[in-house]
Amino acid sequence: MFRKIFRKPQAVIGLSMMLLVLVCVIFAPMFAPNDPNKIDILHKFAEPSDKYPLGTDDMGRCVLSRLIFGARVSMSIALPTIGILAVISTLLATICAYAGGLVDRIFVIVSNIFMALPPFLVAMTLVGAFESKAFGISISIIAAMWVWNAQVVRTYVLREKSKPYIITCRMSGCTELRIVLKHIIPNIVPHLLVLYSTGFSSVIIMISSYAFLGLGLETGTAEWGAMLVNADKLIYSHPEMLIYPGLCILFAAAGFNLFGEALRDICDPREG
Amino acid sequence: MTKRILARAAMLLLVMFGVTLLTFFYTSLSPVDAAQALAVRRYTRPTEEQVTEVRAELGLDKTFFEQYVNWLGNAVRGDFGNSYNTGKPIINELIASMKPTFIMAGMALFFTVLFSIPFGVLSACRKGGFADKTIYLFGIICMSVPNYWIGFMLLILFAVNLPWFAIMGAESMKDFVLPALALAIPTAAGNIRVFRSSLIDGYSSDFVMYARARGVSEMKIAGMVCRFALPPLVTMLGQGFGFTIAGSAMVESVFSIPGVGSMLVTALNSRDTVTVNACVLVIAVIFVLVNFIAEVINAALDPRSLTRRNSYVS
Amino acid sequence: MLEVNDLCIYTKDRRETIVESVSFNVGDGETLGLIGESGSGKSMTSKCIMRLLDPRCFTITGSVRWKNEEILSVKLPKDFRGNRIGMITQNPMTAFAPMIKLGKQLEMGFEPKGKASKKEFYERLNEALKRVNLYDMKKIINSYPDELSGGMLQRVMIALTMMKGPELLIADECTTAVDAASEYMILGELEKMKQNGMSMIVITHDFGVAARLCDNAAVMKSGRIIEYGRIFDVLRSPGNEYTEQLVSSSMLFREGVC
Numbered sequence: 001m002f003r004k005i006f007r008k009p010q011a012v013i014g015l016s017m018m019l020l021v022l023v024c025v026i027f028a029p030m031f032a033p034n035d036p037n038k039i040d041i042l043h044k045f046a047e048p049s050d051k052y053p054l055g056t057d058d059m060g061r062c063v064l065s066r067l068i069f070g071a072r073v074s075m076s077i078a079l080p081t082i083g084i085l086a087v088i089s090t091l092l093a094t095i096c097a098y099a100g101g102l103v104d105r106i107f108v109i110v111s112n113i114f115m116a117l118p119p120f121l122v123a124m125t126l127v128g129a130f131e132s133k134a135f136g137i138s139i140s141i142i143a144a145m146w147v148w149n150a151q152v153v154r155t156y157v158l159r160e161k162s163k164p165y166i167i168t169c170r171m172s173g174c175t176e177l178r179i180v181l182k183h184i185i186p187n188i189v190p191h192l193l194v195l196y197s198t199g200f201s202s203v204i205i206m207i208s209s210y211a212f213l214g215l216g217l218e219t220g221t222a223e224w225g226a227m228l229v230n231a232d233k234l235i236y237s238h239p240e241m242l243i244y245p246g247l248c249i250l251f252a253a254a255g256f257n258l259f260g261e262a263l264r265d266i267c268d269p270r271e272g
Numbered sequence: 273m274t275k276r277i278l279a280r281a282a283m284l285l286l287v288m289f290g291v292t293l294l295t296f297f298y299t300s301l302s303p304v305d306a307a308q309a310l311a312v313r314r315y316t317r318p319t320e321e322q323v324t325e326v327r328a329e330l331g332l333d334k335t336f337f338e339q340y341v342n343w344l345g346n347a348v349r350g351d352f353g354n355s356y357n358t359g360k361p362i363i364n365e366l367i368a369s370m371k372p373t374f375i376m377a378g379m380a381l382f383f384t385v386l387f388s389i390p391f392g393v394l395s396a397c398r399k400g401g402f403a404d405k406t407i408y409l410f411g412i413i414c415m416s417v418p419n420y421w422i423g424f425m426l427l428i429l430f431a432v433n434l435p436w437f438a439i440m441g442a443e444s445m446k447d448f449v450l451p452a453l454a455l456a457i458p459t460a461a462g463n464i465r466v467f468r469s470s471l472i473d474g475y476s477s478d479f480v481m482y483a484r485a486r487g488v489s490e491m492k493i494a495g496m497v498c499r500f501a502l503p504p505l506v507t508m509l510g511q512g513f514g515f516t517i518a519g520s521a522m523v524e525s526v527f528s529i530p531g532v533g534s535m536l537v538t539a540l541n542s543r544d545t546v547t548v549n550a551c552v553l554v555i556a557v558i559f560v561l562v563n564f565i566a567e568v569i570n571a572a573l574d575p576r577s578l579t580r581r582n583s584y585v586s
Numbered sequence: 587m588l589e590v591n592d593l594c595i596y597t598k599d600r601r602e603t604i605v606e607s608v609s610f611n612v613g614d615g616e617t618l619g620l621i622g623e624s625g626s627g628k629s630m631t632s633k634c635i636m637r638l639l640d641p642r643c644f645t646i647t648g649s650v651r652w653k654n655e656e657i658l659s660v661k662l663p664k665d666f667r668g669n670r671i672g673m674i675t676q677n678p679m680t681a682f683a684p685m686i687k688l689g690k691q692l693e694m695g696f697e698p699k700g701k702a703s704k705k706e707f708y709e710r711l712n713e714a715l716k717r718v719n720l721y722d723m724k725k726i727i728n729s730y731p732d733e734l735s736g737g738m739l740q741r742v743m744i745a746l747t748m749m750k751g752p753e754l755l756i757a758d759e760c761t762t763a764v765d766a767a768s769e770y771m772i773l774g775e776l777e778k779m780k781q782n783g784m785s786m787i788v789i790t791h792d793f794g795v796a797a798r799l800c801d802n803a804a805v806m807k808s809g810r811i812i813e814y815g816r817i818f819d820v821l822r823s824p825g826n827e828y829t830e831q832l833v834s835s836s837m838l839f840r841e842g843v844c
Contacts, residue, residue, distance in 0.1 A: 399642075400642075477680070478675065478677060478680035478681055479680060479681055479682050479683040479684070481633075481638055481675070482673070482675050482681040482682070483683070483691075483694065483695075484636075484638055484667060485636055485638060485667055485668065485672070485673040485675070486667065486668040486672065486673070486695045486746060486750065487665060487666075487667045487668025487669060487695050487750070488668075488694045488695050489664075489694075489697075492694050496683045496686065499683075499685055499686065500683065500685065573685070574685040575685070576684070576685055576730060576732075
């Protein structure tokens with residue numbers, strides 16, 4: 001499968017974008033020319049120069065540095081969030097879908113109830129309930145999104161479960177646990193990769209949305225969404241303050257989306 | 273048939289109950305003691321007695337379930353209590369703020385349909401061609417940005433550089449166009465993919481081939497493919513409407529529209545749990561209802577969807 | 587009646603050859619058997635004749651002439667498919683749209699307008715259905731396709747063909763996916779239609795079926811015709827090893843019935 005990935009230009013582009021963001025996260029201090037939180041009121045809204053490649057914001061902080069470090073904030077919340085989300089929804093959905101019967105019915109009814117609340121709503125409500133802000137964002141997103149992901153995973157598991165080779169496995173004496181671990185899960189992994197790649201970009205966008213609403217992080221954190229908070233006052237004077245963080249979000253999310261969609265084309269090819 | 277509809281309606285009621293309970297539970301997780309907060313606001317340095325008084329007044333001294341039942345009973349009658357913040361009845365402010373949000377969401381739905389269907393059809397017909405690829409790329413970009421950023425970009429383009437629209441306000445219909453567009457564009461991007469996919473599936477299926485083979489006209493075939501491809505789109509449109517209302521907070525902030533989203537965010541930031549409860553409940557109920565309507569429309573397009581078990585495997 | 591000359595079908599970028607240099611004739615009242623294993627190109631050839639292949643996905647060269655008129659590259663007249671050349675497909679379960687009631691779908695090929703016209707249509711349908719042993723028309727027209735069995739749906743398709751009355755029928759593996767009783771009935775009906783003067787192209791992998799219905803036979807392998815002639819010539823003295831294997835693999839001949 002890896003060969004197929006590298007043959008598809010879209011996948012390669014997406015992967016490169018993802019890697020670039022990752023590099024920014026790890027090597028932020030090396031790339032950023034200045035300290036992202038260093039306030040220098042005297043030099044606010046400076047023109048782009050050698051010292052400040054993209055100029056400064058309303059508090060005199062280097063814009064480029066803030067953007068680069070912003071990757072860190074977003075990723076450090078997004079990665080564990082999507083990781084836990086993946087584990088929870090996959091486990092739950094696999095168990096319920098594979099067990100079938102009453103367990104599955106209960107799961108469906110419970111899911112219906114949870115899905116009756118739009119995820120953003122749930123997350124907004126929960127964010128306020130936690131002391132540690134970043135942790136709060138993470139938990140809120142997980143609580144909001146697990147149902148939707150679990151529903152999709154359930155569909156995949158059900159489809160896999162009804163394939164003839166599973167019957168063959170059972171007949172040749174495979175235990176149920178072995179079937180799940182060795183056959184079902186490995187066969188849905190490609191689909192899961194698609195789901196969670198595109199899910200990752202949703203999480204990035206959600207995080208920036210909370211920061212924008214002031215619901216999550218401390219004010220002044222170098223985070224892309226947060227950088228847009230005060231920007232609506234600047235729309236006439238410094239529109240670029242609005243454009244840069246958005247472009248960063250676009251780059252990061254698009255990378256994951258492109259990769260995920262390319263992966264989807266590989267897993268589910270459509271004959272012409 | 274009626275038995276199926278009744279079963280579905282029963283499930284709907286069950287879901288509504290569950291939703292209200294879940295909402296109440298979520299908002300009760302707030303670590304802030306509302307009684308304390310209100311007492312402080314009233315008396316500046318409240319005594320133990322005063323806090324207890326306020327607590328009893330707000331009904332917060334009862335158990336979770338008692339509170340829930342009371343609240344639900346009142347809510348059904350339209351009485352959401354008074355805001356901790358303003359002390360005024362929530363219901364009035366709620367109704368007032370629903371109006372702009374609804375107008376915005378309705379317009380967004382209109383734009384979404386306007387974009388999804390033609391571009392979906394175009395993509396499917398010119399599959400693999402230049403138009404298809406361009407729409408795809410554009411779609412990915414639109415799905416990779418938050419809707420409020422699109423709002424900002426639209427503002428910069430059409431309100432700052434070209435003085436066609438006002439920057440803020442919610443007076444006339446014209447004011448809602450840009451926010452509705454900001455909401456519609458990311459939603460439409462996803463819908464276009466889904467619709468295109470369904471159309472391609474439809475046109476490459478056996479029944480279309482056989483229908484052509486026996487001389488059915490292309491118009492009739494197009495009609496059949498529509499009935500085949502529309503249900504997933506309708507479902508997404510219904511969900512999209514709900515998501516739009518729920519996520520309207522950010523766009524409302526960008527365009528300074530006093531809608532439900534803004535009301536909710538203000539309540540959250542000021543720990544006004546009662547208002548939060550009310551807003552979340554109303555939005556959730558609307559979400560469930562709109563999804564139900566989408567299901568009904570789908571039942572008309574594909575009557576077998578009612579008899580199929582609710583298993584998400586469509 | 588139908589002349590196919592040097593028909594070639596490739597994928598759009600010409601990377602894969604699906605069918606190459608296929609030529610055969612079907613005369614008035616004649617039945618041709620297109621015999622071969624799965625993937626030999628038989629279905630693709632017949633779909634190509636009916637112009638059911640998407641030109642965006644395939645490159646097609648050669649000539650197909652119907653009653654001495656070239657039909658491959660021109661715009662087909664409206665009533666051509668179904669009325670001149672008809673088709674019965676292999677998989678009856680997917681041949682009809684799953685979410686529309688059968689009655690409505692059956693009407694679609696005929697477009698009866700007005701109450702009287704509709705009444706006449708349903709009467710004709712009733713007659714046709716009775717002839718294929720389907721006596722409960724009301725149940726059938728009010729059912730969805732997945733509520734009926736494959737054999738029943740196949741018989742509905744035959745009934746449709748009888749109503750349309752094409753001059754040439756392409757029967758694409760129509761007995762492969764159905765039960766023995768339905769197969770018996772379908773073959774019987776096809777024989778009757780042949781006796782009434784209809785030309786046919788019977789696509790099958792079973793020489794037994796071919797022997798019963800066909801006058802001529804064309805054996806296809808990997809997109810090419812490797813043998814072509816009168817059916818009994820091909821059966822008795824197959825020109826190559828592949829044909830021999832095909833013949834002997836048919837149950838009928840293994841038992842020594844023929």
